[in-house]
Amino acid sequence: MSGPARTAPVVADLLRARAADDPDAVALRVGDAGELTLGDWERRSNAAARGLVDRGLRPGQLVALLFDNDDLVEYAVGYLAVLKAGAVAVPLGRRFAGPQLDHILRSATVVGVLSGTGAPPLPAGAWVARPAALEADQADDRYQVGVESTELAEVIYTSGTTGMPQGVTCTHANLMAHDIPPDAAAVHGTISFLHCFPIGTQAAQEAMRVPLRVAKRVAVALPVFDPAQLCALVARHRVARLQLVPALAQMLVSSDAHRHHDLSSVRRVILSSAHAPPALFARLTEIFPEATLWNAYALTEAGGARTLMQWDERRPSSVGRPVGETELRIVGESGDDLGTGETGEVWLRRRATPTRGYYRDPAATAAVFVDGWVRSGDLGHLDADGYLHLDDRLKDVIISGGLNISSVEIEDSLSEHPAVVEAAVFGVPHPVLGEQVAAAVVAAPGTTERDLRNFVRTRLAEHQVPRRLVLVDELPRNPSGKVRKTDLRRRYGEDGSAAPNVAPTGTMEEAVAAVWAELLGVPAVGAHDDFFALGGHSLVAVQITARLGEAFGIELDAGAVFEAPTVAELAVVLAAARAASGAGT
Template identity: 45%
Template sequence: MDGDQRVPAEVEEVVLHAHPVQPQRFLPQRRQRSLQVGARRHEGPGQPALCEGRPDGPGWHATLAELEESGAPGPIQTPAEPEDVAEILFTSGTTGSPKGVACRHLHVTQPLTDSHGWPPEWWQACADGVYLHANAVSTAGGQLRLLEPLGPQRMTALAQPRFDPERFCRLAEEHRAAVVQLVPAMASSIVDSEAYRRHDLSSVRVVSLGCAPLPMALTPKLASAFPNAHLVNMYELSEARYAGTAFTPEDGGKDGSVGMPRGASQVRITDDSGGDLASGVVGEVRVRWAGLPAQHYFGDAAATARVFADGWTRTGDAGYLDPDGCLYIVDRLKDVIIKGGINISSVEVENALREHPAVADCAVFGVPDQTHGEDVAAALVLRRPISPRDMRGFLTARLAPHQIPKRFVHLAALPRNRSGKVVKHELRARLLAGAATHSR
C-alpha cells in the first residue's frame, strides 16, 4: 500500500460485522462529518468498541499492531452473512451530493473469481506480477484494486497515494508493473508530460482505463507510451460494482464504443418508463450482474427506489447498443445539452475540440440561453493561444452548426474530483457568476 496502513483497520471491521465507511477524503471537513453521521458504523456483537476514545472527525486510522492489541484472543467470530452490508462507498458526486452505496459481502468478494472479461492469455501474461494504480481508497475502483490480489490473478497491488505522472512511470519501471490502472486524466498527464519517454514501460502488458470517457485522440498516444500493452476501456459505476463493459482497440471498427458486457454483466437501453429500445436508439443505460442482488443507497429509500429496480441499476448515462451488442455512451443524462429542442452530446463536442493541437484539456457544458433554452459552452486548457473565431472555424468541419460552442472559458486547469472526473456544475456556476475570464 505504499506506506498506508489503513487497510488492516478495514479488514477487521468487515470481519466484525461493522460497516466501514469510505468518505471522499478530498471533501471539506464539514461535508465529511455529515456523511459520517448519515452512515454510522455498527460495532459487532460482543466485540470491543474499537472506536472508543477516538477523536471526533471523519473516520480514524489504525495500524495492524493497534488492532492486534485491541482484539480478543482466539478465533475471530464471523457472524456476517453474504447479503449483509460489508461497507459503504460514496459516489463521486459530480452531478450532485455524494451518496453512500451499501455493498454486501457477496459484492465485495466478487473480484476473487471475476476475470473482468479479459482474455485468459492476458491474465497468464500478468500472473504473479505487479498491479500499479493511483485510485483513491475511498472509491469503488480503489476498493477493487485492494481485493484483486486475493483472487486467481495472484498479483501484488501497488497503490500510489497521489498521482504524479513522473513518479507513476518510475514505479512502473522500478517494479516492472504488468498492469496499470488509469483514469483518462491520468493517462493524458503521462502523455502530455512525456514521462513515459524517461522510463522503461515495456513490462506493462495491460493498461486498464475507466471512470470517465476515454478521448479517442488519446488512444494511439497511449499505445505508443505502453508499446507492449493491451489497452482496455472499462465502463462501470459505484452503484453497480462489477456490472459493466470492456473494450479493447483489438476489437476493431468500434471507435467510441465502451465494448460489450463482460463476465455476467447485462446491459439494457430503456426509455423513461423502463421499456427496452431498439439497437441504435439512444436511451438510458441500465446494467446488472446476473446472480448478484442490486445494491442500495444507505439510509435513502427514495433515491434507492429511483435508481435500483427489478435487479437493474439506472446509470444516469445516455447511450445505445449497436447490432453487435457493443455499448456507446453518448453523455451523462444531466450533461446532455438541449438547445432549441435538439439534444447535443457534450462528449462529441469535447472529442472534436481535442483534435485541435492547441487544446490540452476541455469540458463542454450547457448554459442558460433566452432564445434556445440552453446553449453550448466550452472550458479550455490551452497549450498555446487561439482565438474563439479560429476555434469555431476549426470546428466547422467537425460539428454541426448548433453543436459549436457559443462561449469559451480559458482556465489553467479543469476542476476535477479525486476520481479524475470533471465537475461540470462547478464550471457552469463559475461562468454564470463571472468568476472566469470568458470570450464569445
C-alpha cells in the same frame, strides 16, 4: 474464533484462502514506501479484529476508515479487521473534508474511525484508533465474528458531481460476485498492476481485492499522482498493467515523463471511471507501443456489472460488451427497451446478484434501483454487434433551439486538437435557444479560443460549435477526479465575455454595433463583445448580415458572423467585402 457455520463465503474468506496458499506473496505495494504480504495481512487483521471487539464493536455497526493513499497498508489491515469483527466498513480516504466529511460521519451513524494520522471532529460518543494499536497484545490466529453473506460489508460514498455524497450499500454477497477475466488463468508468473485510485472509491476497493481473487497479482498504488513518479515506478517494478482514469492519463500523455523511463514492461493499459476521448487512446499508443489498450465501464451502484473491450478505432466511442454475468438494456423515456442504434438510458445488472442501494435513503434507492436493474443516468446505444456506446450523461445533454446536443461528442472533437490537454463541454442559459454550448479547455500556451472554435467547425455541425469558450489552467473536479460541470455552469453561465468594454470606432464598427444592439436587444455593444456571449444565434446572424449587406450595398454570408464573432472583427470583414465589390467607390 470462527463463529457459527455460514451459508455462503464472505469477503474475509478470500484473504484467508489466499494466505493459506501463498503466505509470503506480496499482495499490496505502496510506491516505494512499503508492502504487505498475504500472510501478514491475514495475521494483522485477525489481531486488529480482536482489538475492535475488545473495544466494544458489535456486529453490524459502521466504522469509518480515514487514510491517505500512502497509508494503504494500514488501511488494508483495518478494512479486513472491521469485516472480521462482523462490522461494516465505510472507506473514505482523505478525499472528503469539511462539511462533506461531517455529513458522512453523521449520516452513516459511525461508531468509530480507524485512521492513519490524525482524525476529524467525531460525532458524539465515537472513538478513533489506529490498526497497529488495536493489534497490540492480541492473538493473530484465525478470527471471524459470525456474519452472513446477506449482511452489509461496506458502504461506499460516491462523491458525485452535485450535492452531498451518497452512501452505496454493499453486502458480502455483492462483493463476492465478481467475474474473473477469461485470460487470468493463462497468465504465468507474477503480474504487478499500478493504479492511482483514491482510497474509498469503488475502483480502489476492487484494485485492493484483485490479489485476493487472483493468484500472483500485486497491486501497486501510487500515493499521489505525478507522471514522473508513475513512470519511475513502472520502470523500477516492471509493472505489466496500468489502470488509470482518463484525466490522469491525459496528464501523463501531456508530460514528457515517459521519455525518461523504460516503460516497455507495460502490456495492458485500462481506462475506467469516466469517458475517455478517442484521441487519448492514440496518444497512449505512442507511449506504450507494446501494450494493448482497454476501455471499461462500471458504476459504484452496479457493483460487479461492467463492460470491457480492447480499444478498437473502428468503434472509438464504445466501452465494450458485457463481462461475464452482466446484462445491459437501453431504455427509452416510456420505459420500453430500444433497438439497435437507438439512444436511451443505460440500465445494467449482474445476473443472480443482489442489488445495492443507498444507505438510509429509500426514495433515492427506488429511483435508481428498479427490479434488480441499475439506472445509470448515462445515455447510450448498442450497435449491431452488441457493443455499448456512451453518448452523454442525461444531465449533460444540451438542448439548444430544440436540438439535443451531446457534450461528449464535442469534448472528443476538442480533444483531437494537438494543443488540447482536456476539455469539458456544458450548456449555459440562452434567452432564445434555451441553452447554448459552452466549453472550458485546458490547452498549451498560445492556443486561442478562435483556433479551437474553427477546429471544431471542421468536424461538427455549426450548432455544435461552442459559442462560449474559455481557456482555463485546470478543470474543477470532485474528490474522485470527475469534472464538476455544475461549477462550470455557475461560473460561466451568466457572462461569457471577459473582454474590456471598448467603444466602437470608425464607420464600420459603429454600424455593426448599432445593428447588433438593435437585433440582440442590448443597450450598447463594445468593439470586442462576442456575438454569441451576448445571446446571438444563427437566426439573428442571418438578420445581421442581411441588414449590413443592404446598408453597404454588398452581399454578406451569414457565416461571416461565425467566422468573425466580435464587432471589430466583423467590421474588418465588412470593409474587405465592400472594397472587393467596389461598393462606395
